[in-house]
Amino acid sequence: DQSVCAPLPVLGRDVTVPLVTGGEVTYAALDYAASAPALQRVWDDVAAYAPYYGSVHRGAGYLSQLSTDLFENARKAVAEFLGCRADDQVIFTRSTTDSLNLLARAIPADCQVFVFETEHHASLLPWQDARVTYLNAPRTPQQAVRTLERALADRDPYGPALVCVTGASNVTGELWPVRELAAAAHAHGARIVLDAAQLAPHHPVDIHDLDVDWVAFSGHKLYAPFGCGVLAGRADWLRAAEPYLAGGGASRKVTRRQDGAVDVEWHESAARHEAGSPNVIGAYSIASACKALTEAGWDGLVAREQHLIAKVRAGFAEVPEVKILSLFGDDAPRVGVISFVVEGWNSSHFAAALSAEYGIGVRDGLFCAHPLVRTLLGSDPQTQGECGAPEAAPGEKSLNAIRVSFGAGTPDEHVDRFVTAVG
Numbered sequence: 001d002q003s004v005c006a007p008l009p010v011l012g013r014d015v016t017v018p019l020v021t022g023g024e025v026t027y028a029a030l031d032y033a034a035s036a037p038a039l040q041r042v043w044d045d046v047a048a049y050a051p052y053y054g055s056v057h058r059g060a061g062y063l064s065q066l067s068t069d070l071f072e073n074a075r076k077a078v079a080e081f082l083g084c085r086a087d088d089q090v091i092f093t094r095s096t097t098d099s100l101n102l103l104a105r106a107i108p109a110d111c112q113v114f115v116f117e118t119e120h121h122a123s124l125l126p127w128q129d130a131r132v133t134y135l136n137a138p139r140t141p142q143q144a145v146r147t148l149e150r151a152l153a154d155r156d157p158y159g160p161a162l163v164c165v166t167g168a169s170n171v172t173g174e175l176w177p178v179r180e181l182a183a184a185a186h187a188h189g190a191r192i193v194l195d196a197a198q199l200a201p202h203h204p205v206d207i208h209d210l211d212v213d214w215v216a217f218s219g220h221k222l223y224a225p226f227g228c229g230v231l232a233g234r235a236d237w238l239r240a241a242e243p244y245l246a247g248g249g250a251s252r253k254v255t256r257r258q259d260g261a262v263d264v265e266w267h268e269s270a271a272r273h274e275a276g277s278p279n280v281i282g283a284y285s286i287a288s289a290c291k292a293l294t295e296a297g298w299d300g301l302v303a304r305e306q307h308l309i310a311k312v313r314a315g316f317a318e319v320p321e322v323k324i325l326s327l328f329g330d331d332a333p334r335v336g337v338i339s340f341v342v343e344g345w346n347s348s349h350f351a352a353a354l355s356a357e358y359g360i361g362v363r364d365g366l367f368c369a370h371p372l373v374r375t376l377l378g379s380d381p382q383t384q385g386e387c388g389a390p391e392a393a394p395g396e397k398s399l400n401a402i403r404v405s406f407g408a409g410t411p412d413e414h415v416d417r418f419v420t421a422v423g
């Protein structure tokens with residue numbers, strides 16, 4: 001297929017691992033949904049910058065000024081990547097988890113929050129201190145919209161409200177109807193934050209086009225190294241909130257009062273929530289990844305991923321014991337994230353065998369989305385272990401699943417090897 005682009009060069013593509021059967025094989029990293037390998041281009045950009053590394057903001061030296069420019073330009077690059085509106089803020093955080101916790105601290109005190117039970121724990125749990133309504137798992141995208149509309153129609157119409165929703169599930173890879181959910185939220189006077197941790201590495205995310213109020217994502221899933229994430233979107237709630245962390249960088253003016261107390265004026269810019277010395281390399285590498293993906297071209301990247309998904313689907317169709325987990329149907333539009341169980345197999349053993357016998361790295365467990373995986377497996381939450389891989393008794397349903405996930409750096413051979421191994 002002409003439109004399918006070549007895999008982008010990533011770190012670790014030549015790493016070999018030993019097999020239990022003897023010999024060794026190149027490692028097939030098929031756990032992109034957890035962390036994707038960094039793009040070679042990102043690594044090269046970071047290496048080129050490293051000698052010029054300096055502390056940002058008020059350093060007077062040349063290297064400090066250069067680093068400050070790179071840090072602020074990284075913000076602009078991310079704003080461009082996300083199609084931010086002119087008055088949106090881009091805050092560098094540690095991760096998606098950090099971004100959503102930051103937003104949870106910044107929402108107005110009387111805010112009502114609406115979140116589907118199917119969310120990753122990072123978007124399910126930060127709202128515990130708010131008035132939160134957990135919505136039941138929908139079985140179609142249309143049902144998701146209807147469920148949200150009904151819940152919003154019942155809410156206190158005068159208070160602030162926030163909807164938190166994933167763009168693509170980290171378990172099923174299914175795409176959620178973000179534009180429609182955003183329209184429903186706004187029609188009822190609510191705001192919406194998009195957890196784009198799994199969407200952004202696989203699809204263009206345009207904040208303006210989707211009409212969402214905030215977007216959160218993680219660098220380490222977007223082909224950049226660990227330790228940096230993004231929260232981008234509307235400035236008003238962020239400006240009005242107490243700083244996420246109190247400290248230097250977030251404060252504009254600190255004075256000692258006559259009575260001995262200390263007064264603080266906080267910044268109103270993104271710096272308000274970025275106290276301490278920021279992760280310049282992390283921000284720089286996210287910006288580099290954003291540029292690399294844009295330059296590679298989304299059409300080719302998406303076509304490549306769909307081509308790999310088709311290979312997995314075709315392979316699975318030959319193996320009746322394999323059951324794909326999906327909310328919206330096995331053929332629903334998805335990114336390169338597929339969870340499944342294999343009848344007669346303990347999922348942990350299956351994943352371990354893929355590693356030991358084929359050098360394939362996948363993941364097994366409940367994927368930090370316990371309510372969703374339990375719904376998909378049709379198993380009773382009361383009788384299960386907390387996370388990881390609880391053992392199913394003989395004849396019982398699987399208590400956990402296997403997840404294969406891939407992206408811009410995945411060569412066909414990795415997916416072919418996986419399909420052969422499963423078969």
Ligand code: PMP
Pocket residue numbers: 033034095096097098120122123166168169170195197198218368
């Ligand atoms: N949301 C989703 C949909 C995710 O898949 C993940 C990571 N698995 C997160 C949030 C949390 O991301 P991080 O661990 O980088 O904070």
